[in-house]
Amino acid sequence: MTAARPSRRLIIAGCLVGVFLVGTWAAWFFTIDDAWITFRYSANLADGHGPVWNPSGDPVEGFTNFAWMLWHAPFAWLGLDLPTVAKFTSFAIGLGILGMLLRAAHRAAGIPGALVAAGCYVLFLPTYFHITAGLETVAFAAVVLRSAIIGVRVLGGRPVRDWEPPVLVLVAGMLRPEGVLAALPAFGVWFWRARRRRAARWWVLGVLAAGAGYFLWRWSYYGYPLPNTFYVKFGNLGAGLTWVLETGPLFVPLILLTLSLLVRGTTRPVGGLLCAVVAATYLTYAVSGPSMDYLHRFAFHAFPVLCLGGGLALTGIARRGLVAGMAVVPLLWTAVAGATTAGLPVVANYGPDLRRAHVAIGEGLDVARVPDEFRTLAVSDAGAIPYYSGWRSVDYIGLNNEAIAHGADPTSLVRAARPTVLVVTSGTPRVPDAKYGLRVSEAAPGYAHVAAVHMRADYWQHVLVRPEWADQVRSAVGGTVHAAQRKYDPGRYELTIDRWLDRLRGQLPGL
Structure with a gap:
């Protein structure tokens, strides 16, 4: 016993x-x-x-x-x-x-x-x-x-x-x-x-x-x-x-x-x-x-x-x-x-979604032919994009910005900083008028819209660039995003458990 x-x-x-x-x-x-x-x-x-x-x-x-x-x-x-x-x-x-x-x-x-x-x-x-x-x-x-x-x-x-x-x-x-x-x-x-x-x-x-x-x-x-x-x-x-x-x-x-x-x-x-x-x-x-x-x-x-x-x-x-x-x-x-x-459907598919949007944008900015003194970025999703780009970043939600966290107006702060790149989150393929307290047209007058990166259903990242650097950023970000979109769950953006399970089955031989 x-x-x-x-x-x-x-x-x-x-x-x-x-x-x-x-x-x-x-x-x-x-x-x-x-x-x-x-x-x-x-x-x-x-x-x-x-x-x-x-x-x-x-x-x-x-x-x-x-x-x-x-x-x-x-x-x-x-x-x-x-x-x-x-x-x-x-x-x-x-x-x-x-x-x-x-x-x-x-x-x-x-x-x-x-x-x-x-x-x-x-x-x-x-x-x-x-x-x-x-x-x-x-x-x-x-x-x-x-x-x-x-x-x-x-x-x-x-x-x-x-x-x-x-x-x-x-x-x-x-x-x-x-x-x-x-x-x-x-x-x-x-x-x-x-x-x-x-x-x-x-x-x-x-x-x-x-x-x-x-x-x-x-x-x-x-x-x-x-x-x-x-x-x-x-x-x-x-x-x-x-x-x-x-x-x-x-x-x-x-x-x-x-x-x-x-x-x-x-x-x-x-x-x-x-x-x-x-x-x-x-x-x-x-x-x-x-x-x-x-x-x-x-x-x-x-x-x-x-x-x-x-x-x-x-x-x-x-x-x-x-x-x-x-x-x-x-x-x-x-x-x-x-x-x-x-x-759960969002989180289960979050990995490839993040890779083909945020990570791809950050990697594109990293290789863009922009001089160090102009490598400045404003972003709301202050994670993978600033990390992989290595650019100096304004987090206009305020998690990494004391002024905004204590009540400063994000639009005024971003406008004063005039970053080379502004990344704006949206629920549609169009740039929103405002997001997370940022009034986009006021914050970035004259910026060129160089990319609309589809992350998942109803979630996009729009890349806006100062005109003098638009071609360099468009080329670099376009290349990394295109490669990532083909690699990670290509053509699938729906938020379902099935997409996650299909991905797992694809990793198992014979299934």
Whole structure:
């Protein structure tokens, strides 16, 4: 009997890892445009300019993931492809999350608990798009989960290394500014138990000093206490309520199972801790309504903690029928909710769409015969286009522009800058009168329209150029766009799951 149990655990773990590998492969082509914002800062840091948007400009913090940006800088210095580095990093961390869920849930609730915790994680289709997106989403979720597991260990009377809880708070805060809140509940549980140990106090003081130094340096270097993006994206209470109402139904069974831990006295402390971690993680988003929340990206930050709560809810339940019901419902619900979530057709096809539009435009600008002093660009999608072009860029949405983020008129700012190239997003093959606060005709009088690049259904990028450089940009961008349009899903722009599945079938011989 004892020999069979490890074998069964290995079979279950092997099946879950297999699902994880297939899911990651299916989403591998996806990279979100925002990831290239971070990569541009990493590349500039690697080149010796510091973590800046434009090497010659005033420092602006147009990213919210300082540690993630820092991680990619050495790879940029080595000349490696940063999206690939980000994908493999998140893949390794994602496997780590799977291992943490299996181990922690199995220890408390046996195989059924491990199956629920790890099964919900691997069956949730958005998991894989967050792994391959290029952002810090999975890394941050791993830190939040590890923090919660540390708290569970403390409540169970098991030993914890004194350095780990305070360091997790620091890493969480450097991955995302609101991360400190997410890691605080578990840290508080640990410190209350460890407060009399000298080593614990020294670690806390050391991390406090490091965190304060990092925060003060950021404030001094960038001029504001929070990243520039917070002033653009956060603070909308109505949007926060909408976010809560849209996110809640996605995880109903896992939320209920986690709350059920509060009912029984034996699991109440653990349930209280996990609920506190989830609430602290979601608090910022619930009062602000984050934008760019593709496939519930911000909800994913505490999703593994909810998976753990669902698994731990099976602790001590002896009735097999009840255990089976408590296991099947969250597994099926999470799988169906993830596969039917809004925005999946857009994201599933986003990779080739971005390659044949944004990346192609950026690569075309890079090879255009325009002197360095005239390589200036204004753009709303401030990711792949500025990154691949290498041009000095005005982000007229304001993520990477302090003046616009704090209320300046984008039209006046772009008109004053008079960039050589202006890229305007549109839902039609025609240049819009206004977009994202930019009044196009006022911002670019006399500019030549050299390209209308089709990205996907109802999404175009229009390239406008100062007349003296129109021929050079038209030729270069036209060539790279033409090649990309022929290579990536040629002739297909519809937003359907079928297009994604057809692409995957094309990668498998004999299908």
